[in-house]
Amino acid sequence: MSDKTTIIVQSGDMDKLYSALIVSNGSLAMGMDTSLFFTFWGLLRLKKGGLEKGPLSKMNFLGLGKMMMLNRMKKSNVASLDRLMSDFKELGGKIIACEMTMDIMGLKRSDLREDYIDEYGAVGTYIKEARSSAITLFI
Template sequence: MTDMAETADKAVIIVHSGDMDKLYSALIVGNGALAMGMDVSMYFTFWGLQRLKKGGLEKGPLSKMHMLGLGKWMIKKRMKASNVASLEKLMNDYKELGGKILACEMTMEIMGVKADELRTEWIDEYGAVGTYVNEARDAKITLFI
């Protein structure tokens, strides 16, 4: 019998996309896991990292049916009518529940993003792929969004 590593009650989500609907998915899953008592880390990279810029959280397009912004406008209108929380509220809830945010340093360098351009109050750690791997290596759940 092989000795298997113990998995922690933890979820780690790579947030690669900056699309509004995908960011909603990441935050809803993250908040749900936190509410169920799990530790959660989100590793923001590439276009996901762009959403951590000051004023950038709500700027992403829809992944499908964006239609030059009309699709996003329609979805946001329907979400408001259904009392769906804003991305800003979901992110603040995520942080209040103890969620961890990791920002990809490589992406910052490639895309010319400076730390002072980001919502630093949300970011717990800056790191490269090793930072993500250390978070994910013993997690029960890992997602790529």
């Protein structure tokens, strides 16, 4: 088993995406190889202009909760999702987009931020990553 982290990003909720990116950036900063496998609603966050669009998982209140949370995060100097994603890519993180989800949701590669995506794959791609990982998470 290698010094590696693999995370399935299944949720497109803003707070869960923050969790995935914070943990993955922490893994990269500690010298671990890190892969994010985006599937289902998580994959929608990789659409062009989609990174910041997810609702809160709890207490969204038609978007009011998200606005309040973003305001509190700004006051606490929490990095934006865009910044966390940029850091992830700069630190050498790997993003895999689920092809099965793309088929199910009618997404084309041209719909997605191809500058984020390193590989397109299916469950076998994820299993290969996870098999050699010390840490695997589902968010």
